[in-house]
Amino acid sequence: MTILEQLRQDHINMWRLLGILKQKVSKLRDGEHPNFGLLDEAVDYMRNYADEYHHPWENKLFVHFAGRDAVLDKVMACCEAQHHEMLKSGAELAEALDCILHDAVIPMDKFTDRLEQFVLQQSEHLKLEDETLMPTLLGIATTVDWQELELELSRPDDPLFGETQSTRYSTLYQQLLSAETES
Numbered sequence: 086m087t088i089l090e091q092l093r094q095d096h097i098n099m100w101r102l103l104g105i106l107k108q109k110v111s112k113l114r115d116g117e118h119p120n121f122g123l124l125d126e127a128v129d130y131m132r133n134y135a136d137e138y139h140h141p142w143e144n145k146l147f148v149h150f151a152g153r154d155a156v157l158d159k160v161m162a163c164c165e166a167q168h169h170e171m172l173k174s175g176a177e178l179a180e181a182l183d184c185i186l187h188d189a190v191i192p193m194d195k196f197t198d199r200l201e202q203f204v205l206q207q208s209e210h211l212k213l214e215d216e217t218l219m220p221t222l223l224g225i226a227t228t229v230d231w232q233e234l235e236l237e238l239s240r241p242d243d244p245l246f247g248e249t250q251s252t253r254y255s256t257l258y259q260q261l262l263s264a265e266t267e268s
């Protein structure tokens with residue numbers, strides 16, 4: 086897989102996860118209790134893979150292309166700022182989930198608001214990258230850029246969508262598989 090294909094695949098995977106999280110928001114709004122263990126795995130994956138690998142990877146890409154084009158610089162700065170913001174809201178959401186999993190009483194409507202906010206923030210970010218960043222980048226990047234980037238960026242192993250799934254995401258993995266069978 087080339088860097089570009091990997092980035093696109095990561096985004097497709099993240100959209101799938103956000104779809105699951107969106108369903109959980111609806112369930113919570115209907116007064117139902119979702120599977121919090123599964124929710125925890127999805128949020129943990131977003132924090133583990135997106136925050137630890139995917140976003141730092143993109144940040145390195147931004148450094149490579151910095152100063153080439155004013156429009157691209159602006160979009161990259163915006164995406165990088167969002168990476169920072171998502172770190173913070175992901176940590177807050179994980180903390181709230183941890184409380185629930187440890188039987189602490191927290192208002193469910195507040196938790197739902199936080200989860201919904203997280204989904205919205207992540208979705209807006211992916212949308213900005215898919216619809217604005219990527220097309221702008223593709224108009225500027227050359228074959229040489231991609232060759233250089235292949236050498237500059239090391240490839241992380243995806244613990245959910247990669248070749249080897251981590252046992253920590255087993256419930257989530259099953260859910261993704263069954264969602265696929267249903268559709």
Ligand SMILES: [Fe+2]
Binds near residue numbers: 139143164168210214
């Ligand atoms: Fe990003």
Ligand SMILES: [Fe+2]
Binds near residue numbers: 096139143211214
């Ligand atoms: Fe991204």
